Amino acid sequence: MPCSRDDAEALDRSDPLAATRHRFALPPSQIYLDGNSLGPLSRASADAVDRTVREDWGEQLIGSWNSAGWVDLPRHVGRRIAPLIGAGAEDVIATDSTSINLFKLLDAALAIRPDRPVILTETGNFPTDLYITDAVASNHGAARVRRVAAAELPDAIDDSVAVLVLSHVNYRTGARHDMAKVNARARAAGALVLWDLAHSAGAVALDLEATATDLAIGCGYKFLNGGPGAPAFLYVSPALQRLLRNPIAGWFGHAAPFEFGDHYQPAAGIDRWQVGTPSILGLASLHAALEVWDSVDLQMVEAKSAQLFDIVMTWLDGPLASHGFELLTPRQPARRGSQISLRHPQAWPICQALIADGVIGDFRTPDVLRFGLTPLYHRHVDIHDACERLTTIMETGRWRDPAFRTLNRVT
Amino acid sequence: MPCSRDDAEALDRSDPLAATRHRFALPPSQIYLDGNSLGPLSRASADAVDRTVREDWGEQLIGSWNSAGWVDLPRHVGRRIAPLIGAGAEDVIATDSTSINLFKLLDAALAIRPDRPVILTETGNFPTDLYITDAVASNHGAARVRRVAAAELPDAIDDSVAVLVLSHVNYRTGARHDMAKVNARARAAGALVLWDLAHSAGAVALDLEATATDLAIGCGYKFLNGGPGAPAFLYVSPALQRLLRNPIAGWFGHAAPFEFGDHYQPAAGIDRWQVGTPSILGLASLHAALEVWDSVDLQMVEAKSAQLFDIVMTWLDGPLASHGFELLTPRQPARRGSQISLRHPQAWPICQALIADGVIGDFRTPDVLRFGLTPLYHRHVDIHDACERLTTIMETGRWRDPAFRTLNRVT
Numbered sequence: 001m002p003c004s005r006d007d008a009e010a011l012d013r014s015d016p017l018a019a020t021r022h023r024f025a026l027p028p029s030q031i032y033l034d035g036n037s038l039g040p041l042s043r044a045s046a047d048a049v050d051r052t053v054r055e056d057w058g059e060q061l062i063g064s065w066n067s068a069g070w071v072d073l074p075r076h077v078g079r080r081i082a083p084l085i086g087a088g089a090e091d092v093i094a095t096d097s098t099s100i101n102l103f104k105l106l107d108a109a110l111a112i113r114p115d116r117p118v119i120l121t122e123t124g125n126f127p128t129d130l131y132i133t134d135a136v137a138s139n140h141g142a143a144r145v146r147r148v149a150a151a152e153l154p155d156a157i158d159d160s161v162a163v164l165v166l167s168h169v170n171y172r173t174g175a176r177h178d179m180a181k182v183n184a185r186a187r188a189a190g191a192l193v194l195w196d197l198a199h200s201a202g203a204v205a206l207d208l209e210a211t212a213t214d215l216a217i218g219c220g221y222k223f224l225n226g227g228p229g230a231p232a233f234l235y236v237s238p239a240l241q242r243l244l245r246n247p248i249a250g251w252f253g254h255a256a257p258f259e260f261g262d263h264y265q266p267a268a269g270i271d272r273w274q275v276g277t278p279s280i281l282g283l284a285s286l287h288a289a290l291e292v293w294d295s296v297d298l299q300m301v302e303a304k305s306a307q308l309f310d311i312v313m314t315w316l317d318g319p320l321a322s323h324g325f326e327l328l329t330p331r332q333p334a335r336r337g338s339q340i341s342l343r344h345p346q347a348w349p350i351c352q353a354l355i356a357d358g359v360i361g362d363f364r365t366p367d368v369l370r371f372g373l374t375p376l377y378h379r380h381v382d383i384h385d386a387c388e389r390l391t392t393i394m395e396t397g398r399w400r401d402p403a404f405r406t407l408n409r410v411t
Numbered sequence: 412m413p414c415s416r417d418d419a420e421a422l423d424r425s426d427p428l429a430a431t432r433h434r435f436a437l438p439p440s441q442i443y444l445d446g447n448s449l450g451p452l453s454r455a456s457a458d459a460v461d462r463t464v465r466e467d468w469g470e471q472l473i474g475s476w477n478s479a480g481w482v483d484l485p486r487h488v489g490r491r492i493a494p495l496i497g498a499g500a501e502d503v504i505a506t507d508s509t510s511i512n513l514f515k516l517l518d519a520a521l522a523i524r525p526d527r528p529v530i531l532t533e534t535g536n537f538p539t540d541l542y543i544t545d546a547v548a549s550n551h552g553a554a555r556v557r558r559v560a561a562a563e564l565p566d567a568i569d570d571s572v573a574v575l576v577l578s579h580v581n582y583r584t585g586a587r588h589d590m591a592k593v594n595a596r597a598r599a600a601g602a603l604v605l606w607d608l609a610h611s612a613g614a615v616a617l618d619l620e621a622t623a624t625d626l627a628i629g630c631g632y633k634f635l636n637g638g639p640g641a642p643a644f645l646y647v648s649p650a651l652q653r654l655l656r657n658p659i660a661g662w663f664g665h666a667a668p669f670e671f672g673d674h675y676q677p678a679a680g681i682d683r684w685q686v687g688t689p690s691i692l693g694l695a696s697l698h699a700a701l702e703v704w705d706s707v708d709l710q711m712v713e714a715k716s717a718q719l720f721d722i723v724m725t726w727l728d729g730p731l732a733s734h735g736f737e738l739l740t741p742r743q744p745a746r747r748g749s750q751i752s753l754r755h756p757q758a759w760p761i762c763q764a765l766i767a768d769g770v771i772g773d774f775r776t777p778d779v780l781r782f783g784l785t786p787l788y789h790r791h792v793d794i795h796d797a798c799e800r801l802t803t804i805m806e807t808g809r810w811r812d813p814a815f816r817t818l819n820r821v822t
Contacts, residue, residue, distance in 0.1 A: 025465075025469045027469070027470050027471075027472065030472070032472060034472065034473045037473050038468075038472060038473045038476075040468075040469070040472060041464060041465070041468050041469040045464070046464055046465060046469065049460060049464050049692065050461065050464075053452060053456070053457055053460050053461075053638070053696075054436075054452070054457060056639075057449075057451075057452045057638055057639055058436045058438070058451070058452040058457065059438050060438075061438070061441070061443060061445065061449055061451060061771065062445045062448055062449045062771065062773070063771075064639070065449075065639075070639060070640075096507070096508075096511070096687070097507075097661070097686060097687025097688060097690075098687055098688075099659065099661030099662065099663075099686045099687035100507070100511065100659060100661070100686055100687055103659045103661075103686075107550075123673075127662050127665070127668075127671050127672060127673065128661050128662035128687065130673055130674075130675075131660045131661060131662060131665065131674075131675040132659065132660060132661060134660065134674075134675060135658060135659065135660035135675070139518075139550070139658055221688065227464070227468055227691070227692060228463075228467075228468055228475070228476075228481055228688075228691035228692070229481075229687075229688045229689045229690040229691040229692070229693075229694075230690075231690070232687070247546060247550055248510065248511060248514045248543065248546065249542045249543060249545065249546035250508070250510030250511070250514075250539050250542060250543060251510065251538050251539035251542060252510075254538070254542065257538075258776075259776055260538050260775060260776050261538060262534075262538065262541055263541075263542075263545075264541075264542040264545060264546070275508060275510045275511055275514075276507070276508025276509055276510035276511055276539065276640075276643070277508060277509075277632065277639075277640045278640045279508075279640040279641075279642070279690050279692075279693050280638070280639035280640040281460065281638060281639070281640070281690075281692040281693050281696060282640075282690050282692050282693060283640075285464075285692060360472065360473065360474075362473070364671060365669075365670055365671050
């Protein structure tokens, strides 16, 4: 039996996260299941950007670097992200993009493992992670990239491996690695691990310190709701901070950027990972979007995500069972992130038919439907309604409408 | 005789650029002479950011990557910058920061001059240019950086030089290189030239094509008024576009980013210089700020900048002559950018006293006062009034007030 609307409403009434929904400006006509791609606008972000533009920039101009604290914003944002990922407050900074942060940390990590030729990563890792990993290896000459399937990773971690580059939660399937186990195995082999938390931060409980994580990068615009192209973040464990050198040695990573010295001297702490002038509008938006986490913990978020997932499963095992969907996401909560991915040979037109009905998921080539589960603003009834609309689309065959077959680019 | 207020008012009455001032939200209590550090807010930017946040992000969410044209914004901004720098519309892109763009282009340029060991740059170049140049050389192992004074540059360009990295206009002194001459000399020696246009774009007339420029980078937040930490831009000459490889091979530089392929294939054109997801709020602001240039050309801007400079000179040669200022900026208009820099042993407290009187210039260590001249929004009377207030500060000795001696960081 699929979860009924009454059941979903009852779950909403007892939902300890019900109130956080009102902090977001959600379009009333959409059930937005794409927060794993671009999180929605929070009222706090809208206000912060407006204030930053009209007051700080418009009225105080250059003075806002000090008076509005712009110069410290990358650190302030890092301090708000730190508790979400189990990191020390001074070990996280918001800067650049996820791709650039991966480039910087991977290059730096390789440099302290000069006798090891291999960067180990996973087939099916997010494309930019694969591209940047290849690029760094090629820049280093002697390094080479080995891509193996997740199941083969444990055996592939040996003393030839300098660094592992892994996404904690796979963008396509939602499968989650056991971070502590991978870290321990890598450490035993003398390898470093660099985790991409793009689909983890704000989605699942993380504890970088307890899992003895070396390095991590992550995204500001997915589950952290920082806005389109929001600055990314990076983490370096305290033990590694003085050992690693930023290959893109820009002035904002200098120990004293405003002394305008002729020679680069890296900042002592996490600031050395900055490069150019920080992107203030994006940082202001992300900083404000992170306010919501003051009253929320990730265990609550994970528990609700599991409930939302289970609602979908009641429909997949019930009315949708005969419609050819294959569940790509692991069923066991600890083995997955906060999304549900379904394979279907007609994934593209089904995705388009859902969008036409106000259910916004996304398509990943060649045949995957992907739905983000975001407990901060999803009600249980939203998930119920989305499943019901999908069922109608499948039962009526409405996805066959030729209007849904054109392949427009969807990001 | 110093230029009088009547004279300045007369110049304002006949100023063909008088109207553009109203497109900016200038604080009424300031004479803002720091547009060479952070340009002011335009009404167009304020509106564009508001629309991007509340409508595109808030209401259309992920759909705005297509419907609001986010995915093309780096190119659209590039197309608006192109005419300001004399570049082809498809040869400029807005992406990342100036420092990161320098890193990418310099690394790529070195790779196509593998037998030449020297990166040539200028002593006193902007610090991040020096730092990044050193970093790229160090990453390449065989390369080394040679820093020479501007006057020694012509003799230093020989067949050991792979790439010259030069700021077209010096941030500290305002001195401007002869771009065509340097390019020609470098070309004759088989070297490439990479120009930093941070203090040129939007300040002086540029023609990258006519001067046969190879490579350029520039800043979005100074004379282009894109906002704090606005995305930077880069230019690659058509002849070099297919030869150069982005060392930070991220997904937004891929020929088909949304096919999520496992292997990097660079975009055919200027798009290959993108890396991660573009910073949409910053791009939206910069895109709108560039609207003003539709009705303005750089010759008009340069002519008015020269007039503003001349007003300052009437005061420096008159009432300020006995107060110990040394002009650092070349007097000949074609030899300078759009700023005036003065050396004074008490530059710091004088700068602070000016700020207290509403005249916002800046200080560059150890003894330089720097004033940006920005014809889009400066009136001639603003420059008159600033000179008059500086004269009062010097004549009364008010800069000696102990309140002005504390050294706060100023960016």
